Amino acid sequence: MMNLFDLAWVFCAYLIGSIPFGILLAKLRGVDLRAVGSGNIGATNAMRALGKPLGFLAFTLDFGKGFLVPWCLMRFSLDNGQSLGDGSSLMVASAAGVAAAAGHVWPIWIGFRGGKAVATALGALCAIDPSVALWGGPVWLLAVFCSSHVSVGSLAMSASFPVTAWLRWRHTEDSGAFTVAAGLLCLLIWVRHRPNIERLLQGTEARTRLGLRGAKSDRDVEGKT
Secondary structure: OOOHHHHHHHHHHHHHHOOOHHHHHHHHOOOOHHHOOOOOOOHHHHHHHHOHHHHHHHHHHHHHHHHHHHHHHHHHHHHOOOOOOOHHHHHHHHHHHHHHHHHHHOOHHHOOOOOOOHHHHHHHHHHHOHHHHHOHHHHHHHHHHHHOOHHHHHHHHHHHHHHHHHHHHOOOOOOHHHHHHHHHHHHHHHHHOHHHHHHHHHOOOOOOOOOOOOOOOOOOOOOOO
């Protein structure tokens, strides 16, 4: 069970996850990120609206806000002689990772209207077990290559999180919290991609130039990711 000190860490992770870095970077250019492209506050729309350098910076910052608190908790655990599989530290770090992603999706600072949490979820997973996030990379590439939809890549990659977490941690005592957290991150990403899923089912989801099918034109590039 978590005590008040643990819950304070989790709440801190939520507050950090709520920082809308994409919007803040866009304001430096005099751009309202919610009024361009897909209107999403995440790195994909930032890259489309602000260019690759600032878009990559937005991704890095969104990744970092998911990484920071879980990494601090795991680092504190290791520095105090506890194993990586310690149930308490792993549970709190896992909860903090989910809280950071939830903060990106429902940010308190901007009226609880946020992004899709892919970068923040990756950061949270990397803080605890980088392999879980890294194994999602080939899954993303394969899914995008076969479908030419970035959204399909994000959905497939997130679906791999709980599977990889379970495979890597199933023999570790009290590690179910991390697998559950990976599953919650997957669920969060799928819920936020509901409009993309609807367009995929209708056959109207825009395609990227990457992959076997390619885009129909230069403008037909994941307009709603």
